[in-house]
Amino acid sequence: MQVSTEPAVTTEVTPDGDLGPGPDWDPWSDPQVIEELKAQDIPVLEELSAAQHIIVRDGFLPDADARALRGVFDGRFADPRVIRPERFLWDYWHVPDQYTLVRTQAQVYFPEDLYNMLEAALLSYGESQLGCRSISPIWMSYYVDGCVQELHCDNPHGPFAFVLSLTTDWEHREFSGGETMILQPHVLNYWRNYDPRKGLELQHLVTRVPAPFNRLTVFDPRFPHGVRQVHGTRDPRKGRLVLHGWFTEPAPFFDGPLDPADAEAVLAEGLQPLYEALDAVSGLVTGTLIARVTISGADGSVSGVSWLADTLVEVPNHDRAAAEALLEGRVLPRLRALVQNEMRDCLTAITFPTAPAGGDSVLTLPIVFE
Numbered sequence: 001m002q003v004s005t006e007p008a009v010t011t012e013v014t015p016d017g018d019l020g021p022g023p024d025w026d027p028w029s030d031p032q033v034i035e036e037l038k039a040q041d042i043p044v045l046e047e048l049s050a051a052q053h054i055i056v057r058d059g060f061l062p063d064a065d066a067r068a069l070r071g072v073f074d075g076r077f078a079d080p081r082v083i084r085p086e087r088f089l090w091d092y093w094h095v096p097d098q099y100t101l102v103r104t105q106a107q108v109y110f111p112e113d114l115y116n117m118l119e120a121a122l123l124s125y126g127e128s129q130l131g132c133r134s135i136s137p138i139w140m141s142y143y144v145d146g147c148v149q150e151l152h153c154d155n156p157h158g159p160f161a162f163v164l165s166l167t168t169d170w171e172h173r174e175f176s177g178g179e180t181m182i183l184q185p186h187v188l189n190y191w192r193n194y195d196p197r198k199g200l201e202l203q204h205l206v207t208r209v210p211a212p213f214n215r216l217t218v219f220d221p222r223f224p225h226g227v228r229q230v231h232g233t234r235d236p237r238k239g240r241l242v243l244h245g246w247f248t249e250p251a252p253f254f255d256g257p258l259d260p261a262d263a264e265a266v267l268a269e270g271l272q273p274l275y276e277a278l279d280a281v282s283g284l285v286t287g288t289l290i291a292r293v294t295i296s297g298a299d300g301s302v303s304g305v306s307w308l309a310d311t312l313v314e315v316p317n318h319d320r321a322a323a324e325a326l327l328e329g330r331v332l333p334r335l336r337a338l339v340q341n342e343m344r345d346c347l348t349a350i351t352f353p354t355a356p357a358g359g360d361s362v363l364t365l366p367i368v369f370e
């Protein structure tokens with residue numbers, strides 16, 4: 001799978017190179033901090049996965065399928081003088097100072113076979129890559145001159161938002177704006193990294209994700225985000241066109257010869273120690289961690305744990321002293337690392353049923369912290 005994130009913000013460095021921590025500074029990864037902790041005999045757990053709030057996957061659908069969807073849209077707008085019922089499926093959605101765009105529901109808009117193909121592709125991605133069993137109804141929206149989504153957070157909708165672009169020729173588009181904009185993590189921790197010597201501009205505060213044709217962008221919808229206002233074309237065929245919605249219902253997903261019902265029962269029991277271990281950090285971390293677990297068919301053992309997505313955030317205002325007491329001094333509240341290590345240790349201790357004839361199975365396991 002091709003997964004990439006936007007490039008990290010680089011810190012300005014003056015000739016003497018010593019401007020102190022920049023916006024990306026993480027105290028628990030700072031060698032000086034780690035030295036000090038070691039000197040005090042406080043163990044420092046390594047993070048096993050890096051926080052990833054944005055996942056971008058280009059060429060999401062087979063090209064012909066993406067073109068078929070786009071073709072329906074182009075066909076219906078081809079001649080503005082021809083009146084057919086399908087022209088009237090659009091809602092001009094205007095919430096003053098918040099949302100201005102033209103939207104419809106993909107299920108209503110597309111012929112059934114095309115809609116089913118689209119839904120199946122998104123569901124399959126959600127299950128195998130995010131451990132999400134379902135998706136919200138799929139919106140399709142176009143943006144012409146003046147269309148915008150101002151900053152907002154979609155907290156209740158599901159752990160991951162998606163945007164699948166059907167915008168053609170993004171590089172040569174006849175409008176400005178139209179990128180998804182997402183506040184950068186350090187902005188939400190602004191005072192922790194505050195540096196009176198440095199100014200910041202839009203590029204340092206907001207990640208802008210372009211929407212080239214057939215790109216799937218997945219992001220943590222709890223982050224303040226929006227769509228940069230489109231200026232330029234008024235022609236729907238030349239504007240920004242996206243399918244968007246949310247992956248929902250995080251739940252374990254088994255792929256392979258294991259019987260999911262048997263395996264789920266074993267998993268539920270096997271995860272009990274994890275829930276007990278993590279009780280102490282309840283309320284101190286929030287987000288979703290998605291593990292990919294490889295299970296040996298021969299003996300049911302866990303032969304690998306890797307991470308597919310990670311939106312785990314330490315709640316910055318938690319009472320660190322209380323957290324330390326709860327953790328009995330085992331580790332300074334480097335909670336992301338603690339959660340990841342507990343999860344790996346617990347998972348590798350589980351023995352699943354065997355599947356001697358069929359080979360290995362793969363479990364996509366989301367753990368949600370609220």
Ligand SMILES: O=C(O)CCC(=O)C(=O)O
Nearest residue numbers: 154163180226227242244
């Ligand atoms: O279209 C986008 O890039 C973002 C869409 C969005 O945030 C929403 O529909 O809530």
Ligand SMILES: [Fe+2]
Nearest residue numbers: 152154221225
């Ligand atoms: Fe949104």
